[in-house]
Amino acid sequence: xxxxxxxxxxxxxxxxxxxxxxxxxxxxxxxxxxxxxxxxxxxxxxxxxxxxxxxxxxxxxxxxxxxxxxxxxxxxxxxxxxxxxxxxxxxxxxxxxxxxxxxxxxxxxxxxxxxxxxxxxxxxxxxxxxxxxxxxxxxxxxxxxxxxxxxxxxxxxxxxxxxxxxxxxxxxxxxxxxxxxxxxxxxxxxxxxxxxxxxxxxxxxxxxxxxxxxxxxxxxxxxxxxxxxxxxxxxxxxxxxxxxxxxxxxxxxxxxxxxxxxxxxxxxxxxxxxxxxxxxxxxxxxxxxxxxxxxxxxxxxxxxxxxxxxxxxxxxxxxxxxxxxxxxxxxxxxxxxxxxxxxxxxxxxxxxxxxxxxxxxxxxxxxxxxxxxxxxx
Amino acid sequence: xxxxxxxxxxxxxxxxxxxxxxxxxxxxxxxxxxxxxxxxxxxxxxxxxxxxxxxxxxxxxxxxxxxxxxxxxxxxxxxxxxxxxxxxxxxxxxxxxxxxxxxxxxxxxxxxxxxxxxxxxxxxxxxxxxxxxxxxxxxxxxxxxxxxxxxxxxxxxxxxxxxxxxxxxxxxxxxxxxxxxxxxxxxxxxxxxxxxxxxxxxxxxxxxxxxxxxxxxxxxxxxxxxxxxxxxxxxxxxxxxxxxxxxxxxxxxxxxxxxxxxxxxxxxxxxxxxxxxxxxxxxxxxxxxxxxxxxxxxxxxxxxxxxxxxxxxxxxxxxxxxxxxxxxxxxxxxxxxxxxxxxxxxxxxxxxxxxxxxxxxxxxxxxxxxxxxxxxxxxxxxxxxxxxxxxxxxxxxxxxxxxxxxxxxxxxxxxxxxxxxxxxxxxxxxxxxxxxxxxxxxxxxxxxxxxxxxxxxxxxxxxxxxxxxxxxxxxxxxxxxxxxxxxxxxxxxxxxxxxxxxxxxxxxxxxxxxxxxxxxxxxxxxxx
Numbered sequence: 001x002x003x004x005x006x007x008x009x010x011x012x013x014x015x016x017x018x019x020x021x022x023x024x025x026x027x028x029x030x031x032x033x034x035x036x037x038x039x040x041x042x043x044x045x046x047x048x049x050x051x052x053x054x055x056x057x058x059x060x061x062x063x064x065x066x067x068x069x070x071x072x073x074x075x076x077x078x079x080x081x082x083x084x085x086x087x088x089x090x091x092x093x094x095x096x097x098x099x100x101x102x103x104x105x106x107x108x109x110x111x112x113x114x115x116x117x118x119x120x121x122x123x124x125x126x127x128x129x130x131x132x133x134x135x136x137x138x139x140x141x142x143x144x145x146x147x148x149x150x151x152x153x154x155x156x157x158x159x160x161x162x163x164x165x166x167x168x169x170x171x172x173x174x175x176x177x178x179x180x181x182x183x184x185x186x187x188x189x190x191x192x193x194x195x196x197x198x199x200x201x202x203x204x205x206x207x208x209x210x211x212x213x214x215x216x217x218x219x220x221x222x223x224x225x226x227x228x229x230x231x232x233x234x235x236x237x238x239x240x241x242x243x244x245x246x247x248x249x250x251x252x253x254x255x256x257x258x259x260x261x262x263x264x265x266x267x268x269x270x271x272x273x274x275x276x277x278x279x280x281x282x283x284x285x286x287x288x289x290x291x292x293x294x295x296x297x298x299x300x301x302x303x304x305x306x307x308x309x310x311x312x313x314x315x316x317x318x319x320x321x322x323x324x325x326x327x328x329x330x331x332x333x334x335x336x337x338x339x340x341x342x343x344x345x346x347x348x349x350x351x352x353x354x355x356x357x358x359x360x361x362x363x364x365x366x367x368x369x370x371x372x373x374x375x376x377x
Numbered sequence: 378x379x380x381x382x383x384x385x386x387x388x389x390x391x392x393x394x395x396x397x398x399x400x401x402x403x404x405x406x407x408x409x410x411x412x413x414x415x416x417x418x419x420x421x422x423x424x425x426x427x428x429x430x431x432x433x434x435x436x437x438x439x440x441x442x443x444x445x446x447x448x449x450x451x452x453x454x455x456x457x458x459x460x461x462x463x464x465x466x467x468x469x470x471x472x473x474x475x476x477x478x479x480x481x482x483x484x485x486x487x488x489x490x491x492x493x494x495x496x497x498x499x500x501x502x503x504x505x506x507x508x509x510x511x512x513x514x515x516x517x518x519x520x521x522x523x524x525x526x527x528x529x530x531x532x533x534x535x536x537x538x539x540x541x542x543x544x545x546x547x548x549x550x551x552x553x554x555x556x557x558x559x560x561x562x563x564x565x566x567x568x569x570x571x572x573x574x575x576x577x578x579x580x581x582x583x584x585x586x587x588x589x590x591x592x593x594x595x596x597x598x599x600x601x602x603x604x605x606x607x608x609x610x611x612x613x614x615x616x617x618x619x620x621x622x623x624x625x626x627x628x629x630x631x632x633x634x635x636x637x638x639x640x641x642x643x644x645x646x647x648x649x650x651x652x653x654x655x656x657x658x659x660x661x662x663x664x665x666x667x668x669x670x671x672x673x674x675x676x677x678x679x680x681x682x683x684x685x686x687x688x689x690x691x692x693x694x695x696x697x698x699x700x701x702x703x704x705x706x707x708x709x710x711x712x713x714x715x716x717x718x719x720x721x722x723x724x725x726x727x728x729x730x731x732x733x734x735x736x737x738x739x740x741x742x743x744x745x746x747x748x749x750x751x752x753x754x755x756x757x758x759x760x761x762x763x764x765x766x767x768x769x770x771x772x773x774x775x776x777x778x779x780x781x782x783x784x785x786x787x788x789x790x791x792x793x794x795x796x797x798x799x800x801x802x803x804x805x806x807x808x809x810x811x812x813x814x815x816x817x818x819x820x821x822x823x824x825x826x827x828x829x830x831x832x833x834x835x836x837x838x839x840x841x842x843x844x845x846x847x848x849x850x851x852x853x854x855x856x857x858x859x860x861x862x863x864x865x866x867x868x869x870x871x872x873x874x875x876x877x878x879x880x881x882x883x884x885x886x887x888x889x890x891x892x893x894x895x896x897x898x899x900x901x902x903x904x905x
Contacts, residue, residue: 055486062478067474073470079458080859087460148729153855155464157463157858330471
């Protein structure tokens with residue numbers, strides 16, 4: 001296997017992990033609805049989400065670890081550079097991790113409402129800021145990279161003085177972030193419809209679905225329009241980088257198969273939402289919209305990294321922009337990691353199998369009432 | 378710039394230490410309690426005795442509370458390599474990232490998938506499937522520990538890699554050398570089995586409290602039998618792997634070993650300090666005695682470090698001055714600090730001009746630089762240090778932590794032997810009735826002692842390797858991110874407050890759960 005092939009392959013793996021992460025953000029979307037939900041029905045929603053939160057969490061951690069292993073220069077540049085952005089994301093996930101386990105436990109010191117507020121914070125901050133972070137990959141960020149600086153004990157990746165705050169303040173990035181947020185809420189409603197057997201919850205979630213999906217579709221169209229009209233950084237045969245207008249549009253046109261995947265994904269998402277709204281008895285919307293989401297996100301990653309494109313453009317020094325060629329691990333490491341990646345389908349298979357087994361019977365009020373203290377959140 | 382840089386370095390180190398310390402408060406209990414619960418549920422599965430099910434569920438509750446906060450503090454650690462150690466992430470990301478990714482793919486998904494079955498699957502899956510899920514959760518936690526410890530061990534003993542001057546980073550050349558290095562193996566076994574010992578102490582200690590209160594005697598006996606055995610096996614294996622660790626450290630990190638022993642001038646047949654009080658006036662190069670008071674065992678350190686009672690162990694000053702030509706079984710060439718610095722400078726010079734030679738296609742020069750880099754790269758880190766003192770870790774902290782760890786480790790061995798004797802051969806233990814209450818208190822006090830012991834081990838491992846982020850190659854001050862000290866200081870305090878608040882909640886919930894459940898009948902399964 002050539003080094004180029006391995007770099008492409010690992011970008012594909014990253015796109016799969018990134019896409020699965022965005023899909024799994026329905027946990028966060030669901031959390032953002034908890035405080036507005038009638039307290040009588042809240043335990044159903046919390047317990048439904050509580051049996052999945054660790055999968056989202058693990059996907060995020062694995063996404064980070066895999067990025068570190070395959071494209072360490074991104075890890076080094078983005079995490080240390082956009083410090084506040086990443087710290088806020090991490091902070092929101094730290095408070096999530098304990099909130100489920102502690103919220104109803106005796107002696108939890110701060111009370112259930114406090115932990116529900118933590119879930120709300122993670123539910124909003126997590127998707128919005130992860131969206132902001134990904135948007136930076138499209139629209140560019142303020143950094144420079146000079147690897148030789150390590151010799152005189154200087155830092156190879158330099159960033160603008162606001163260290164990620166400027167990314168949070170950018171309207172384009174925020175547009176992207178809120179699009180992800182409303183997508184996560186949309187999929188959360190579809191998940192609840194699928195996972196909870198309760199008439200009242202079904203009714204309220206169909207209502208939520210129409211509201212959130214409406215906003216999501218508008219934001220998605222706006223984001224696509226902005227991306228297609230934005231410039232991107234192209235790398236020529238000599239490795240020289242330059243800004244090119246409509247770069248992402250050109251990428252879609254140059255790589256027709258990516259466009260097809262995008263369109264297929266969009267159709268599946270719309271079908272999942274539309275049929276769920278029209279047929280209240282239909283519970284499979286999450287699988288259609290979820291698969292569609294995975295396809296859309298993967299296609300976005302592909303236009304970011306393939307076709308001689310810099311997936312992390314630098315607005316300060318275009319030659320510092322990161323590509324899958326200049327930021328990847330060595331041939332040996334990518335090869336070794338590729339063997340490990342062969343286990344990914346096996347991992348996905350056992351997750352799907354366990355998920356199916358656990359969700360064979362849908363969650364009901366009765367199950368919550370009959371469960372022991374340790375079996376409910 | 379120098380002072381500012383030091384501040385960022387210090388705050389970055391403080392933040393990482395804070396996160397690691399909090400993380401390590403919860404991880405060992407997850408590692409060991411997972412095994413203990415697995416054993417208990419296996420007994421239930423084989424006997425179908427509901428009492429064992431009740432006992433399993435009791436400990437599972439505590440496992441869940443502890444697991445959540447371990448997960449919370451763990452995510453920060455992984456991402457802090459990027460947020461606070463940017464140069465490091467590039468310099469060794471090609472090697473260090475792989476174990477982290479493997480940890481995520483192999484271990485985290487296993488844990489997070491099967492823990493849901495473990496807690497919520499009692500009525501949804503068969504008993505066999507449930508038992509398998511419990512063991513897979515425990516296995517996932519141990520696999521996770523394995524890969525993160527492989528990564529940590531590599532920082533202490535960089536192997537299986539070569540430096541690429543074109544990319545300015547270390548690149549992996551031998552995956553198995555990284556994964557199966559002696560440092561990694563001894564670290565994995567020492568850490569994981571010490572977690573079993575800590576968890577055994579936790580189970581016995583909690584039972585001690587319940588017995589003191591006169592509650593659920595049978596449940597306590599059941600729990601203590603499993604906890605006692607897991608703890609005993611754990612501490613025996615910890616001692617054996619500790620011996621291997623000492624030999625590995627002696628070979629690859631002699632400065633750390635010297636600091637662990639407060640040894641400034643070594644000799645063949647070096648004695649080991651069983652107990653000692655360091656002399657605060659002792660500095661490198663002065664004639665003060667390193668100890669105000671000490672009790673030493675002749676030939677002890679020589680035997681521990683080299684498995685030869687007459688083996689040579691260098692002290693701090695010997696390593697700096699390059700003394701010790703008769704070193705037996707040591708990998709370190711007796712180069713002085715200055716000589717290592719000179720070698721590092723040659724590598725640094727070659728690196729600085731390598732790319733120029735590459736551009737001008739001067740093959741002779743290129744070959745010369747390549748050779749110079751290859752021959753001298755292992756001392757590169759010394760060029761970043763000004764004075765020899767910078768290459769010495771904090772001796773008092775390393776020394777006292779090491780001796781505390783060893784003392785408590787010895788106590789734990791004795792503790793578990795007595796616990797098992799009381800459970801299986803009570804008549805062999807004199808005064809068991811007379812000192813019953815004292816015994817229960819001792820069991821309770823053993824819990825914090827085991828935690829302190831475990832934490833001390835990590836202090837020895839991490840403080841003892843200072844100033845290196847990567848042994849001999851990259852000191853802390855070169856590994857950092859481009860951040861102001863104020864930024865890192867702010868996040869340090871945010872995390873300190875958040876982690877402390879969470880710890881308070883964690884301890885409060887665990888205490889309340891123990892107290893509440895101990896008042897119920899733990900011989901029957903709670904039903905609604």
